[in-house]
Amino acid sequence: MAPSEQGILQRLMSQRDRISAAAWLVVRDAHIAEDIFQNVALKALAKEVAFDSDGALMSWAFITARREGIDWLRRQKNAPVSLDETILELLEAEWASESLGQAGGRSQALRDCLSELPAKSRELLKMRYFDGQRCEEVAASLNTKLDAIYKRLSRLHQALKFCIETKLTQAPS
């Protein structure tokens, strides 16, 4: 059955982190990625397209987010080099194939894990992903080497992944 307008919005909101993340992989800017998600939601509600199922909606949402991201990149002078579209499609397919029902739990687990991070680690993530600083700028601000920043970021991402998995495993089913 085709999802209703309310159903479309609910489904998109439940997958907000993933759709925004797919856009982020193209534009590498969390604020622009959020703009793109909002545009995707507006377009879905504008009924320019009909959706036969939740799967069709999600597939359309990922493709639309990618196209919006690529359009945005084209308008920029110093745009980052985007990933090959076949890789982006692979990533989107993997996102879409993950259990839809799990997204909400993952999202909350990630937020909980972030709140448990030490202040220094959270500041590093904030500088890189909220303030949008390049790794060189973060290294200069923290008076440390670029390699050390990559190492810290890499470990932080791994720690968060482990934390999410632990919380999801422990959560009552």
Added chain:
Amino acid sequence: MALNEEQQAQLLRHLNGELSPAEASGVAQLLKEDAEARAFLRGVAEQAVVVADVERLAQHREPAKVVRPVFSPVKWAVAAAIILVLAGSFLFTVQSVNQGHTAEVIAIHGPNQHLGADGVTRPELAPGAMLRVGEKLRTLSSRSWVRLKLNDGSYVMLTGRSSLRMIRDESHRAFLLRYGNLWATISTPEGAKPFSVLTETARINTSNAQFDIETKFQEISVVSVDSGSVTTERLSDGSQVEVAADHQTIISMSQRRALAARRQPEPVNQWNCKMLSSPEAVFGKWLAPNANNAVRLNATPLLIGKNKTIYAANFSVRSSGSPPVMIEKGSRFRIRLTTKTADPVYVGITTKKHRGGFFGKYTEKVEGDQLGQAGKTRMIEIPVSDFVPLDKSLSPSSVGTELTDIWVVSPKESAELEIHKVEFVAREVGQ
């Protein structure tokens, strides 16, 4: 296969845009073949957007700091006397410290979008609505504007296609202007935080000034000051310059030129948007030249609300590097365009007061029969007197003001509107 730390760092380097083509090709191969690498990348992307989301919410929720006076019973009598004397100023101070950073919508025109700090779309803003820290306002169309009154009595106006977020800053009343046009009249009372606007390329701080900013993501920020003064900082190298009244500065990421404030040039009465040589001034989609036209700018779809899409191209006078352009009686617009249907096209302009703030937006509908044969390139001329104000609150005529931008809009995708040339032509001698 589990990724090692070196491979993870390589993926992060790729996201930071610092890999050579050969290294990038290696990363692409890794991502095609290794599901673990893709899972890592997906994890980083999800974490990046959630970090930004959590920070936005944290800024929204963090309460304003309240200074609590220390009370000592021993000194009560002395304190009571002092309190009586200082009651007025004490109350004023507490009041100003307690006031959060909010903005009230006092006028709107055209479509806008209001996003909560949690990223959820809220109903379109209307006069009387409040904008709070963490929330975002987007004006969606070239014809849109929203006027805000800050709780320190200052005024901020967002016009055209623009995106503005109220952000928390310990020492300023701060806004993040992602793109578009902001006009501000700032008058900071004693004891209140100064005003600050952050763009992709610059930070602009002031306590008392009338100024405006035009910014286009990382490309450029143009700051013009009409009265008072503002301090601008170029974010790419931290260099600063004070911009006084009647001066302006252009800030880009490039550090090739020293940051400098220059006196606003004397106005001229004509303008030719040299589209190819000033892409910063143009909004639209470039098409390859064809036999008929070397310059082809396609109107870009803009979603301006539920079930509403328009197709627009926009041309900024200031970002084109031109001196201010005065609109005189008898001036006219000359636009070379192609449209594939007989549907009307709308041409609009934004104007500002000479050495002053926002003045108004004006538009003219060009009927299909004036556009010639569908599919054929046509030159149209529109006298400035044909333009009508978009809102009844505006002056009926734009004569005597400065032109800041021009937009051309088709409501139909099938029109495939293309713009080839835009000129503002001075009145002819003897007119």
